[in-house]
Amino acid sequence: ALEIGREIRDRITPDALRLLEIADARVNLDWDFIEKTGKKSERSIFPIEDPEKRKIFEYALGLELKIARGEYADFIRAITPIVVDLLQEVCLQYCGVNLEDYCSKGNPRKWSAEKLKGTEVNWILTSKFKSFRYDVVYSIHLSKIIQKKCGDTEVVENVDRLIQVEQKIRNLAAHEIVSITDKKIKEVTGQTSGKIMRTIQALCEKVRINEEKENWYSYNKMNEQIIRKLEQII
Numbered sequence: 001a002l003e004i005g006r007e008i009r010d011r012i013t014p015d016a017l018r019l020l021e022i023a024d025a026r027v028n029l030d031w032d033f034i035e036k037t038g039k040k041s042e043r044s045i046f047p048i049e050d051p052e053k054r055k056i057f058e059y060a061l062g063l064e065l066k067i068a069r070g071e072y073a074d075f076i077r078a079i080t081p082i083v084v085d086l087l088q089e090v091c092l093q094y095c096g097v098n099l100e101d102y103c104s105k106g107n108p109r110k111w112s113a114e115k116l117k118g119t120e121v122n123w124i125l126t127s128k129f130k131s132f133r134y135d136v137v138y139s140i141h142l143s144k145i146i147q148k149k150c151g152d153t154e155v156v157e158n159v160d161r162l163i164q165v166e167q168k169i170r171n172l173a174a175h176e177i178v179s180i181t182d183k184k185i186k187e188v189t190g191q192t193s194g195k196i197m198r199t200i201q202a203l204c205e206k207v208r209i210n211e212e213k214e215n216w217y218s219y220n221k222m223n224e225q226i227i228r229k230l231e232q233i234i
Contacts, residue, residue, distance in 0.1 A: 001226075016229035023222055027065065029058060045222045047215040056085050057210050060200055061219060067193045073180035075193055076169055080139065082200060083162050087142035089207035090159060095149035097121060099137065109137045124148050139166060155206050158199050165189045165196055 005012060005020045018037060025033040026046075034046075048054040059082050066075040091097040102121055104112040113134040116122035126132045128144040143163045150156050169180075169188045178184075186192050191199075204210045 005230075012230055013232050016226070016232065019226050019229050023226060026058065026222070027062065029055075029062070031055075045218070045225060047212065047218050048210060053209045056082060057204065057215070059085075060197075060204060060209075061216070063200065064197055064216070065219065067182075067197060072182055072185060072193060076165075076180060076185065079162070079196070079200075080166060080170060083139045083166060084137070084142070086162075086200070086203045086207060086209075087139050087146065087159060088137075089209070090146055090150065090155055090203070091142055093207055094152055094155055095145055097145055097149065103137060110135055111137060111141075121145060139163060152206070155203070158203050158206070161191070161199050162196070162203075165191060 002020045002024045005017050009017055018039075022034055022037065022045075025031075025037075031051075046054060046058070048057045059078075063075055063078055063082065066072070066078065088099055091099065099109060102112060102115050102119065103109045104115075111125070111134040116125070116134070124145055125141060129141075140163060143159050146156060146159050150159075169185060182193050185196070189196070201210075201216060210216070
């Protein structure tokens with residue numbers, strides 16, 4: 001739509017073209033472009049204002065878009081970053097574990113042997129992983145902390161569900177030349193892509209990334225706004 005819009009830019013309004021550009025930037029998570037280019041009224045199409053929460057929420061919307069497009073291999077490969085982010089929030093909000101207290105600074109986040117020394121978190125990690133390395137923080141590490149310290153059964157079940165998906169199919173999609181379909185996902189994990197997405201949405205609600213179900217239809221609302229702009233005649 002953006003490419004066509006640029007080709008016929010003399011036949012549509014500048015506002016319509018800019019909104020197409022913003023929509024494209026949204027899909028690519030290009031927030032610098034959106035902040036610099038979009039008017040306040042156009043930025044209102046994003047339902048989450050807090051920058052950190054918005055980053056996770058919009059990433060989740062992108063996952064949903066991959067399902068809608070049938071891009072199942074990309075969907076599976078893209079799960080890990082959001083799972084790690086969500087589990088970090090679960091650790092903070094439900095377990096009282098702030099990873100900054102146990103990790104060294106930098107990206108990717110890594111466990112600090114010095115900060116972990118003598119802590120309950122260190123005991124959990126070293127007891128669950130016989131050869132635990134003080135290296136990159138993985139979702140499987142966080143899941144063990146959540147299993148031990150989280151008192152919300154629904155949260156624990158949702159976390160376990162996502163970890164199972166990661167463990168069963170992520171490496172298959174990342175390292176082997178195979179066809180990844182929704183049927184394949186169900187065969188390997190026992191869950192459809194839609195069910196996996198609903199689990200992600202449920203955790204987003206639990207950690208207050210998004211508490212309004214209608215926000216998940218944000219792309220539809222944006223598309224409706226684009227259509228209205230395109231209907232305006234110069």
